[in-house]
Amino acid sequence: MNQPLPADQRAMLRRVRPVQLIFLGFLLVTAAGTGLLLLPAATAPGGQTDFIHALFTATSALCVTGLTVVDTGSHFSVFGQVVILVLIQLGGFGVMTFATVVGLMVLGRLSLRSKLLAATEAKSLGLADLRSLILGIIKISLVIEAVLAVILSLRLHLGYDMSLGDAIWHGSFHAVSAFNNAGFALYSDSMMGFVGDPVIGLPLCAAIILGGLGFPVIMQLRRRFRTPRLWSMHTRIVVWATSVLLVLGTGMILALEWSNPATLGPMSWPEKLLASFFQSVQTRTAGFNSVDISAMKPTTWLGMDVLMFIGGAPAGTAGGIKVTTVAVLLFIVFTELRGDAAVNIFGKRLSRAVHRQAIAVVLLAGSLVVVVTGALMHLSGLPLDQVLFETVSAFSTVGLSTGITAELPMLGQLMLVLLMFIGRVGPITFASALALRERRTLYELPKERPIIG
Amino acid sequence: MNQPLPADQRAMLRRVRPVQLIFLGFLLVTAAGTGLLLLPAATAPGGQTDFIHALFTATSALCVTGLTVVDTGSHFSVFGQVVILVLIQLGGFGVMTFATVVGLMVLGRLSLRSKLLAATEAKSLGLADLRSLILGIIKISLVIEAVLAVILSLRLHLGYDMSLGDAIWHGSFHAVSAFNNAGFALYSDSMMGFVGDPVIGLPLCAAIILGGLGFPVIMQLRRRFRTPRLWSMHTRIVVWATSVLLVLGTGMILALEWSNPATLGPMSWPEKLLASFFQSVQTRTAGFNSVDISAMKPTTWLGMDVLMFIGGAPAGTAGGIKVTTVAVLLFIVFTELRGDAAVNIFGKRLSRAVHRQAIAVVLLAGSLVVVVTGALMHLSGLPLDQVLFETVSAFSTVGLSTGITAELPMLGQLMLVLLMFIGRVGPITFASALALRERRTLYELPKERPIIG
Ligand SMILES: [K+]
Ligand SMILES: [K+]
Numbered sequence: 023m024n025q026p027l028p029a030d031q032r033a034m035l036r037r038v039r040p041v042q043l044i045f046l047g048f049l050l051v052t053a054a055g056t057g058l059l060l061l062p063a064a065t066a067p068g069g070q071t072d073f074i075h076a077l078f079t080a081t082s083a084l085c086v087t088g089l090t091v092v093d094t095g096s097h098f099s100v101f102g103q104v105v106i107l108v109l110i111q112l113g114g115f116g117v118m119t120f121a122t123v124v125g126l127m128v129l130g131r132l133s134l135r136s137k138l139l140a141a142t143e144a145k146s147l148g149l150a151d152l153r154s155l156i157l158g159i160i161k162i163s164l165v166i167e168a169v170l171a172v173i174l175s176l177r178l179h180l181g182y183d184m185s186l187g188d189a190i191w192h193g194s195f196h197a198v199s200a201f202n203n204a205g206f207a208l209y210s211d212s213m214m215g216f217v218g219d220p221v222i223g224l225p226l227c228a229a230i231i232l233g234g235l236g237f238p239v240i241m242q243l244r245r246r247f248r249t250p251r252l253w254s255m256h257t258r259i260v261v262w263a264t265s266v267l268l269v270l271g272t273g274m275i276l277a278l279e280w281s282n283p284a285t286l287g288p289m290s291w292p293e294k295l296l297a298s299f300f301q302s303v304q305t306r307t308a309g310f311n312s313v314d315i316s317a318m319k320p321t322t323w324l325g326m327d328v329l330m331f332i333g334g335a336p337a338g339t340a341g342g343i344k345v346t347t348v349a350v351l352l353f354i355v356f357t358e359l360r361g362d363a364a365v366n367i368f369g370k371r372l373s374r375a376v377h378r379q380a381i382a383v384v385l386l387a388g389s390l391v392v393v394v395t396g397a398l399m400h401l402s403g404l405p406l407d408q409v410l411f412e413t414v415s416a417f418s419t420v421g422l423s424t425g426i427t428a429e430l431p432m433l434g435q436l437m438l439v440l441l442m443f444i445g446r447v448g449p450i451t452f453a454s455a456l457a458l459r460e461r462r463t464l465y466e467l468p469k470e471r472p473i474i475g
Numbered sequence: 476m477n478q479p480l481p482a483d484q485r486a487m488l489r490r491v492r493p494v495q496l497i498f499l500g501f502l503l504v505t506a507a508g509t510g511l512l513l514l515p516a517a518t519a520p521g522g523q524t525d526f527i528h529a530l531f532t533a534t535s536a537l538c539v540t541g542l543t544v545v546d547t548g549s550h551f552s553v554f555g556q557v558v559i560l561v562l563i564q565l566g567g568f569g570v571m572t573f574a575t576v577v578g579l580m581v582l583g584r585l586s587l588r589s590k591l592l593a594a595t596e597a598k599s600l601g602l603a604d605l606r607s608l609i610l611g612i613i614k615i616s617l618v619i620e621a622v623l624a625v626i627l628s629l630r631l632h633l634g635y636d637m638s639l640g641d642a643i644w645h646g647s648f649h650a651v652s653a654f655n656n657a658g659f660a661l662y663s664d665s666m667m668g669f670v671g672d673p674v675i676g677l678p679l680c681a682a683i684i685l686g687g688l689g690f691p692v693i694m695q696l697r698r699r700f701r702t703p704r705l706w707s708m709h710t711r712i713v714v715w716a717t718s719v720l721l722v723l724g725t726g727m728i729l730a731l732e733w734s735n736p737a738t739l740g741p742m743s744w745p746e747k748l749l750a751s752f753f754q755s756v757q758t759r760t761a762g763f764n765s766v767d768i769s770a771m772k773p774t775t776w777l778g779m780d781v782l783m784f785i786g787g788a789p790a791g792t793a794g795g796i797k798v799t800t801v802a803v804l805l806f807i808v809f810t811e812l813r814g815d816a817a818v819n820i821f822g823k824r825l826s827r828a829v830h831r832q833a834i835a836v837v838l839l840a841g842s843l844v845v846v847v848t849g850a851l852m853h854l855s856g857l858p859l860d861q862v863l864f865e866t867v868s869a870f871s872t873v874g875l876s877t878g879i880t881a882e883l884p885m886l887g888q889l890m891l892v893l894l895m896f897i898g899r900v901g902p903i904t905f906a907s908a909l910a911l912r913e914r915r916t917l918y919e920l921p922k923e924r925p926i927i928g
Contacts, residue, residue: 278853321853328845351838358835365831374827378818381834382811385804392781400731400774407859 044120048084048113048447055080055109064102071097074432081439083109085446086117086339088205088309088421089412091428091435095208100191106206107198111163113446114202114233114339119159121337121450122237123152159237163201170229171197177221201229203339205309205421213300217312218293223300230308231268235260236338256346258368260335263345267329271302274325284317305329307341309421316425320407323424327410330418331391341419341445343387350380383449391417394441401434402426412438417445497573501537501566501900508533508562517555524550527885534892536562538899539570539792541658541762541874542865544881544888548661553644559659560651564616566899567655567686567792572612574790574903575690576605612690616654623682624650630674654682656792658762658874666753670765671746676753683761684721688713689791709799711821713788716798720782724755727778737770758782760794762874769878773860776877780863783871784844794872794898796840803833836902844870847894854887855879865891870898 058064059076071079071092078091083106092098094106175193178184184192192208199206209215216222232240242257250258276298279286286294297313304310305326318326333342349367354377357365365372395413399406408424415422416438430438511517512529524532524545531544532551536559545551547559628646631637637645645661652659662668669675685693695710703711729751732739739747750766757763758779771779786795802820807830810818818825848866852859861877868875869891883891 319853320859321849324845324849324852324859351834354831355835355838358831377830377834378807378811381804381830382808385808392777396774396777399777400772405858405860406773406777406863410859 042451044116045447045451047116048443051109051112051116052077052080052084052443055084055105058105059098059102061101064099064105066097066099066102069097071102074435078435078439079106080109081442082421083204083206084113085419085442086110086113086202086204086341087416087419087442087446088199089416089423089427089438089442090206090421093210094206095210103195103208107195110202110204110206111198114204115159115163117446117450118163118237118337118339119156122155122159124450125236125238125337158241162237162240166229166232167194167197167201170200170225173225174222177219181219181221196226197229200226200308200310201233201339203230203233203308203334203341203419205304207310211314213310213312214314217297217300218289220296223296223312226310227300227303230303231264234306234308234334234338234340235264236335236340238337239335240338255368255370255372259346259349263349264335267306267332267345268299268302271305271325271329272299275301275322278319278322278325279313282317282319285313302329304422305420307333307418307420309415309419311422315422318424323407323411326422327414330414330420330422331387333418333420336450341417341449343383343418343449347380347383350376351384354380387417387449390441390444394437398430398434398437401437402430404429413441416441419446495904497569498900498904500569501896504562504565504569505530505533505537505896508537508558511558512551512555514554517552517558519550519552519555522550524555527888531888531892532559533562534895535874536657536659537566538872538895539563539566539655539657539794540869540872540895540899541652542869542876542880542891542895543659543874546663547659548663556648556661560648563655563657563659564651567657568612568616570899570903571616571690571791572609575608575612577903578691578790611694615690615693619682619685620647620650620654623653623678626678627675630672634672634674649679650682653679653761653763654686654792656683656686656761656787656794656872658757660763664767666763666765667767670750670753671742673749676749676765679763680753680756683756684717687759687761687787687791687793688717689788689793691790692788693791708821708823708825712799712802716802717788720759720785720798721752721755724758724778724782725752728754728775731772731775731778732766735770735772738766755782757875758873760786760871760873762868762872764875768875771877776860776864779875780867783867783873783875784840786871786873789903794870796836796871796902800833800836803829804837807833840870840902843894843897847890850890851883851887854890855883857882866894869894872899 056073056077059071059080060073062070065071075091078089079094081087082089094103098106171190171194173193174196175186175189178192179186179189182189195206195208198204205212207213213222213226235243239257239260242253243261246252253261272295276286276294279298280294281287286297289297300310300312304312306329315323331342332348333344334340336344336346350365350372353365353367353372365377391410391413394417395406395410398404398409398413402409404426408426411422411424412426412430414420419442427435427438509526509530512524512533513526515523518524528544531542532547534540535542547556551559624643624647626646627649628639628642631645632639632642635642648659648661651657658665660666666675666679688696692710692713695706696714699705706714725748729739729747732751733747734740739750742750753763753765757765759782768776784795785801786797787793789797789799803818803825806818806820806825818830844863844866847870848859848863851857851862851866855862857879861879864875864877865879865883867873872895880888880891
């Protein structure tokens with residue numbers, strides 16, 4: 023039997039809503055991370071980290087963005103790199119956990135299988151459920167990261183003449199960075215040294231894709247991999263959209279960069295294919311690069327802007343407006359074109375509340391990116407193509423750059439800090455707030471419409 | 476009593492739907508216009524017009540876009556300019572009439588005041604209604620154009636030492652070009668010679684704004700100007716959005732270009748204000764310019780891209796995705812942020828069918844602009860900021876350019892021809908097709924939802 027809470031505790035719960043917790047948590051951990059990175063021990067001997075660079079790096083790590091204003095491998099000491107690694111792990115784990123809990127509440131409340139009576143109770147998931155969920159997420163994360171770390175460490179030790187200690191450290195760092203879609207690398211040229219090595223590239227991609235699918239999908243795939251007809255609408259959308267976007271991205275990069283002498287041009291065709299696939303995976307939204315982004319064609323940047331803006335799946339480590347949002351919007355457009363009355367996806371009708379939510383996410387995100395892009399252009403005098411790439415990369419927590427991050431004026435870097443934060447914490451806070459809220463309808467007004475288009 | 480139509484006529488009516496008529500009409504008139512502009516008599520003595528330039532000019536005139544690949548004033552003879560003028564008038568009039576008829580059908584069918592029983596008959600408006608509507612549109616257009624032509628002609632004759640005959644021709648040409656939001660000018664520097672002259676600038680702006688409000692709004696304002704509480708939701712949205720966007724556009728251009736030595740910099744502040752207001756009006760989507768667009772800051776271009784993409788009101792002479800579409804989306808976002816169950820605008824509930832229509836219009840338009848921008852960048856090697864400006868200008872039938880139109884390779888110009896055509900005919904055909912279609916709902920599937928954001 024549930025004991026009613028005392029009045030003061032209930033009042034506190036009303037004030038601190040679950041969606042505010044993640045916001046406050048991120049803010050506190052960013053502050054702590056900035057403090058730690060400012061310690062002299064965090065910087066390599068002879069170096070010094072100023073406040074804005076420490077803040078930028080801590081935010082970029084916690085938000086698993088991967089944009090950098092100093093070279094991670096040479097500027098920071100191993101202690102500094104460990105701080106970055108911990109921030110990445112906390113950031114990836116924090117969002118994955120929070121989004122999964124909220125997502126399951128929403129899905130549970132709205133799915134056919136949930137009992138209608140349990141709808142309100144579902145909002146306060148039992149502590150036992152929560153504990154097993156968190157343990158599940160930790161287990162999955164650690165298993166995938168460990169497997170990848172072993173593969174990378176072995177390869178670095180055996181194939182690249184790295185000492186075993188160094189190989190284990192590098193393998194572990196990049197494994198955590200990959201699964202959490204953080205994109206931080208210990209090499210100043212990111213993964214360009216491994217562009218032709220599938221033993222490094224493909225396992226990295228696998229971990230990134232898994233992280234980007236999100237925990238609910240990983241769990242369902244684990245249990246029901248061979249019975250796709252039992253998958254939820256959410257899982258189907260995520261798996262389909264991820265596959266389609268990976269293929270489209272690979273094709274686009276391959277076609278546009280095929281003969282670019284500074285990127286794919288000099289490679290053999292299997293290398294071109296590997297590099298294109300690798301970059302296609304990174305663009306949503308891991309952020310390593312194995313070819314020189316600054317040397318790519320502006321047209322490729324534009325295509326990558328679109329892929330970065332879309333990002334990965336909710337309740338995972340990827341950023342962006344999320345593939346489910348885009349899928350919902352596309353299905354709405356198809357429904358309009360076909361003239362159907364309801365939006366049906368994979369044999370289920372799409373809840374109408376989701377339509378408006380998807381519009382809100384896209385419009386707010388799009389407006390934010392355009393406004394910040396304008397402001398950064400005004401501040402820096404840099405051209406639209408590079409600034410837009412940088413802004414989308416920061417908002418979607420991708421971390422790829424055409425090379426202008428460190429050049430930006432301080433105010434511009436601060437704007438990116440804010441954008442990374444909003445890009446990581448905003449969509450989930452926003453979507454959760456919308457999804458968890460009770461809607462009150464007292465009465466309906468008479469209906470009218472304007473002319474559209 | 477209605478006589479049933481013979482079977483063959485009914486079959487024909489099923490085949491040629493009203494929304495296909497405007498498409499075919501535009502195609503035929505474009506072909507005829509191209510043919511006429513190719514005649515030697517259409518070109519100034521000594522000149523010659525090749526096919527692609529004639530096609531581009533005819534499309535640009537009929538679609539009231541105003542992008543040019545040759546100088547209208549010096550390249551064409553007076554006969555050629557008359558052809559352009561007739562195309563502009565046909566294009567403006569055609570879309571205004573068609574969109575008004577369709578819009579009134581939709582509004583009539585869905586408004587509270589319409590009888591439910593008359594719903595199906597409303598689809599075939601009586602011929603008498605149609606005739607009086609078309610006469611009304613002709614009358615309004617000619618009256619506004621005539622008033623503007625008189626003002627411009629007098630000013631050109633008295634203030635600029637132009638002979639009376641020339642002044643009347645120039646006044647009439649620019650009056651028609653302005654009310655139809657076409658933006659064709661007989662001067663190679665568009666309206667830059669009149670940047671400080673409010674007697675030219677403000678009447679031009681007034682006619683452009685009226686044309687951009689759309690015929691249904693002009694009619695309602697004429698009858699009920701002093702009783703805004705009787706205005707329809709459509710009229711309120713259009714009047715509010717137009718005012719807000721004009722003020723925002725003026726403020727943005729003023730702020731960003733204030734000290735740009737190549738644009739507003741050398742002007743006195745009343746001139747700066749006039750030039751900013753003028754350019755703000757032109758951006759949605761008339762297309763004259765009184766300052767040098769190519770010398771503006773790229774940040775200003777980006778802001779103008781947004782204004783151009785939005786455009787004016789439906790059932791008028793302006794282009795773009797339309798202010799009503801944007802207003803509907805914004806109201807949806809506000810509704811989500813406030814947590815209301817229904818989208819209420821000005822005391823009325825917004826029809827849910829409109830939500831999906833607005834999303835479809837924005838997504839299709841946005842995708843088209845991004846894809847064509849990428850293709851044009853790839854073809855021309857020009858930077859994103861200029862190409863995006865050009866593409867949005869063509870799609871939204873604005874006609875402003877950073878000066879790259881004539882430089883583009885032939886294939887690029889052909890793509891712009893297609894984009895101008897789709898930009899003008901597409902949204903109305905599309906929106907009409909959606910709005911007029913009967914929706915059949917045989918059964919509803921069980922409901923489910925993915926996680927968003
Ligand atoms: K990243
Ligand atoms: K125009």
